[in-house]
Amino acid sequence: MLVAIFSLPVAKAQDVHFSQFAMSPLLLNPALAGFSNGDIRAYANFRTQWNTIAGGNAYRTFAGGADMEIGKVTRNSSFAGIGASFFSDQSGVAGFQTNHVDLTLAYHIMLSKQHNTTLSMGLQGAFNERGFDPSKATYDYNWDQATGTVNGNQRETFTRTKVYFGDVGAGMFFNTSTRRGSDIYFGLGLGHINQPKIAFFSGSTVSSVYNEKLDMKFTAHGGATVVLNPKLWIIPNFFILLQGPASQYNAGAMLKIQVGNKVLSKNFLYLGAQVRIANAMDVPMADAAIIHCRFDYKGFTLGLSYDVNISKLAVSTNTFGAPEVSMMYTFKTKHKNRQGYCPVMM
Numbered sequence: 001m002l003v004a005i006f007s008l009p010v011a012k013a014q015d016v017h018f019s020q021f022a023m024s025p026l027l028l029n030p031a032l033a034g035f036s037n038g039d040i041r042a043y044a045n046f047r048t049q050w051n052t053i054a055g056g057n058a059y060r061t062f063a064g065g066a067d068m069e070i071g072k073v074t075r076n077s078s079f080a081g082i083g084a085s086f087f088s089d090q091s092g093v094a095g096f097q098t099n100h101v102d103l104t105l106a107y108h109i110m111l112s113k114q115h116n117t118t119l120s121m122g123l124q125g126a127f128n129e130r131g132f133d134p135s136k137a138t139y140d141y142n143w144d145q146a147t148g149t150v151n152g153n154q155r156e157t158f159t160r161t162k163v164y165f166g167d168v169g170a171g172m173f174f175n176t177s178t179r180r181g182s183d184i185y186f187g188l189g190l191g192h193i194n195q196p197k198i199a200f201f202s203g204s205t206v207s208s209v210y211n212e213k214l215d216m217k218f219t220a221h222g223g224a225t226v227v228l229n230p231k232l233w234i235i236p237n238f239f240i241l242l243q244g245p246a247s248q249y250n251a252g253a254m255l256k257i258q259v260g261n262k263v264l265s266k267n268f269l270y271l272g273a274q275v276r277i278a279n280a281m282d283v284p285m286a287d288a289a290i291i292h293c294r295f296d297y298k299g300f301t302l303g304l305s306y307d308v309n310i311s312k313l314a315v316s317t318n319t320f321g322a323p324e325v326s327m328m329y330t331f332k333t334k335h336k337n338r339q340g341y342c343p344v345m346m
Contacts, residue, residue: 015191015217016061016089016098018045019274019290020303021239021250022345023326026065026085026104028221029189030122031171033106034069034081037342038299038330042066049307049322059322063087067104077110081122095133102126102167117176124169130198131162158200165196165214175343181233183343184224191217191243215244225344231258235272235344247279254292256344270294276307287311288321301328 018024024045025032042065049059065085073079083104090097106122169191177183192214199212223237233256241248252274259267271293278287288307295302307321 015241015243016063016087017241017248018047018061018063018326019250019276019288019305019307019322019324020045020292020294020326021221022237023301023303023328024063024065024085024087025345026067026083026102026124027063027087029171029173029187029219030104030124030169031106031120031173031187031189033067033083033104033122034079035106035108035118035120035173035342036067036330039333040066040068041328041330043326043328045324045326047322047324059089059091061087061089076113077115079108081106081108092132095136097129097131099129100126100167102169112176116178118174120173120175122171122173124171126167126169128165128167128196129162130165132200134158134161159202160200163198163200165198166194167191167196167214168193169217171219177343181227182225184222185343185345186222187220189217189219189221191219215246217241217243221345223343223345225256230262232256233344235270237274237345245279247284248287249277249284250274250290252290252292254294266296266298268296270296278311285311299330299332301330302326303328 017027021028023043025035025041025043044064045062047059047061063086065083067081067083067085069079070082071080081104083106084102085104086099086101088097088099102124103126104122104124106120108118108120111117111119169189170193171187171189173185173187175183175185193216195213195216197211198214218241220240221238223235226234226236228234234253235256236253237251239248239250252272254270254272257269257271258265259269273292274290275286276288276290277284279285287310289310290305290307292303292305294304303324303326305324305326307324309321
């Protein structure tokens with residue numbers, strides 16, 4: 001769910017994120033940089049939401065990134081990873097936008113001689129730009145009740161319409177797998193550790209309007225891959241996001257189906273669903289049912305999902321939610337495979 005709750009003069013915001021959260025790994029958890037079943041991984045995501053309201057300008061987000069392992073693999077098969085990613089998010093008729101670029105470093109420690117258990121830790125630094133066009137915004141006092149028109153000559157004034165700030169995040173990730181092909185994983189992330197100021201006003205050191213900070217973000221995600229038969233797996237998963245007054249909880253499962261020969265084929269079809277619960281006015285409410293499918297063809301992955309709005313906002317949106325498209329390509333540049341295994345995350 002891509003939410004930026006923008007309320008002037010005070011801004012409170014929940015970070016952008018995707019229903020297909022595992023398809024934007026550096027946005028999900030810095031500890032995932034360089035942790036894949038190949039040498040280099042690149043991805044792109046696009047999402048639009050609630051197009052039936054705000055004149056079709058509700059929320060649009062595009063993101064992408066790439067990561068790879070770096071340096072030499074140690075004797076115990078531990079290794080380092082590096083990655084870079086970005087996103088651009090636009091919302092509302094006032095064109096409120098956030099542009100973000102980051103650089104991530106991670107280290108992956110092999111904990112077992114069987115190369116089936118890994119502990120990863122990552123650190124991320126980012127640069128952000130936020131801005132909007134106040135000439136496109138209207139306010140309650142612009143409404144002329146006598147004439148039934150909007151008086152656009154009266155405008156709010158702002159010290160600035162763009163804000164630039166640095167950002168720091170960190171994460172950890174644990175994964176273990178069995179010889180039968182099942183695995184379990186769990187990750188934690190912490191964003192905006194420095195809590196940068198994001199106010200569009202400057203001046204007083206007392207008023208909270210001038211000292212608005214970006215709330216620290218806590219994420220937890222995890223899941224498992226359970227073998228049902230040689231060509232069929234079930235993948236339960238969850239995602240939790242807590243940021244200031246906002247919270248979100250996702251839970252669901254996917255079926256992974258091998259397409260083709262069970263020994264030679266690298267093609268897989270995934271079908272599943274999630275439920276998302278979000279915090280609205282301090283009351284947890286069912287927000288969306290998410291239908292998800294994915295197809296892996298060798299090193300290429302295509303993911304499609306759709307959020308069916310089941311919250312009270314469905315009256316305004318006509319249940320129109322959010323279509324989302326994700327693409328990822330993982331390829332190898334080395335002849336010798338690195339020891340270790342990256343789980344399938346949904």
